[in-house]
Amino acid sequence: MGSGQHHSARPQETSPAVDQTAPAASPEHDGAITEDLPDIVDLVMEMGRVPEEPAADTQAPSPPLPAVSTPRLPTHLDALADRARDYVEAASSSNTRRAYASDWKQFASWCRRQGVEMFPPDPQVVGLYITACASGKATRDRKPNSVSTIERRLSALTWNYAQRGQPLDRKDRHIATVMAGIRNKHAAPPRQKEAVLPEDLIAMLETLDRGTLRGLRDRAMLLIGFAGGLRRSEITGLDVGRDQTEDGRGWIEILDKGLLVTLRGKTGWREVEVGRGSSDATCPVVALETWLKLARIAHGPLFRRVTGRGKAVGANRLNDQEVARLVKRTALAAGVRGDLPEGQRGKLFAGHSLRSGLASSAEVDERYVQKQLGHTSAEMTRKYQRRRDRFRVNLTKASGL
Template sequence: MRKTTAGTSEKGVLSALAESAGGSAVSGETSPTETPSALPAHLEHLTERARGYVAAASSANTRRAYASDWKHFAAWCRRQNVAPLPPEPQIVGLYITACASGTVTGDKKPNSVSTIERRLSSLSWNYAQRGQPLDRRDRHIATVMAGIRNTHAKPPVQKEAVMPQDIIAMLETLDQGSLRGIRDRAMLLIGFAGGLRRSEIVGLDVKKDQTQDGRGWVEILDKGLLATLRGKTGWREVEIGRGSSDATCPIAALEMWLKLARIAHGPLFRRVTNKGKSVGSERLNGQEVARLVKRTALAAGVRGDLAEGERAQKFSGHSLRAGLASSAEVDERYVQKQLGHASAEMTRKYQRRKDRFRVNLTKAAGL
């Protein structure tokens, strides 16, 4: 077997795509600053531009996952004294078997089916950027993956939806006399009313084209707020209307945050520094939305019928989207559009609390 080559960095992955576009072969470690020799000198200035477009093709979180999974695979190959390049379905099949068996050094337990599927997708992406596509339909991969699903797959674990009464209780746990509490109030209400993903909440800017890492912007109007977002399914507009009272109005909460934080440009939701007295310039990350939802839901006693450890696993940033989908008493098409789903079936998966037996086919059949 071939000896292992070192894993590549995230920058190396981006370089690999730019280089493969120029026709050069890529193997092993790739220098982030290396320029493909096949390119004429007058085209070299386009290399950095190409890398920028590669970066824009996916979110920062996705690129980090791609780089992390490739590093995980390359380290496993190195320990087995085999090479990660070029792609060999048999080697990849053995790798996902090791992931499912819990025999990969450094992993505390066997990887879940969803984690293995993500790792496999990451490998396919990494190989494709090097112009060496991986054939996932090869029996060494497809058959093994089918067996892993049949053996280890579990029903999907859905996060708890926070309903309107839950949101109100969660808001009451915040310190409304502090900048952090005012910010968190606006984040919860905007996230819930907009049915936004956590990355979409923190990716918002005050206005269009104000930051390079922004994934959307807001426009406050008389009747509500219009958020323009770049999400998983492309660009979409989300309308967030004003609430029935200032206490629960997402627009009023956002206007208060912008006024007291003195934000007129750049990221919408930022870190609060200096023991809560100042607002920094740094954008929050999506994990902080998840922590906010979990912390306030637990403090408000949401799902108090469950054990403390079980409750802690029930809530995440996704709870806001699920809450809107489950509580909005409107035509399903409007909910689908708000959440940015390509199909009504996906929207129904978010509707946690609904009358499952509203249509009784047993009685309808005459029994």
């Protein structure tokens, strides 16, 4: 897409089903997830079902599928179509679906402003769009997107077009060449979260109030998250037992020698062993047993909201964002990385700080750390080992200098 080329934009055909003033999807609005998901194209197109128009009082969905003049899916297969939609939703996390829905709406808004069509997918239009993202002209606030954000937006377009039966060729020169140039010009080193090491974690635990249920819960979450190398969604997705809730992502089993955690993570189901600690004060299993006993939890979500000034336990599962807030709050209160300004310290800590802390501090064979974290490659595990292997091997001295 050189400067001498001119894109012959086609006038956009508007559809009454699209609310042109609809705001972009927000991560806080879980209710928009289902509305933003397109119909299951493989099933719909093969069986000949025409997508139904949304009700007038529903939130505006993404641009509809192109009209198809085929007979409706037989009524007796409606239940299977609904089940297939459930499986489509289960194929990706709710956070991914929210991001993809938001990106798709932003692309639709950009196309409307530029007067170009979204269908059929045009690699040259997409190439112009990612150029606008990189130059700060894709949104009204004129804020340039980072390379990682542009990569996600491109993935969102590819996914959404595929669900509508019209695949987008990311290898087309109008996309691939422009994306390569964006990476070369704008890519920056990844900003990884700071690893919480054992001494940091102990200091963070001391900032929690042991006399309240909230303090006991937070203590158990920090210790389980660190010792298990768990993601924040895995921590809050745990149930007390198997098959106890529909939204559960795993369960626990307390044994004599430790805790067995069964998880459904990004790489599928896995078992994580959390052994008992050398001291009750820092033992994740003891902390969890104390929380369960005093909170009187025997069934359902493991970690829940605490109300009434830390004295009452609700029935609802804790949001995974609370894990990130907990790590950041306690790390700042404990003075972790106190050598840095407070504004900078606040950006260093998040839920992944617990996972990287375990990977950086566990003095065991790397393959055991890889298994605990659920990584499919050793290279990914090494990315989490923030300080473990720095200068352990000194090639300068080994070379004779």
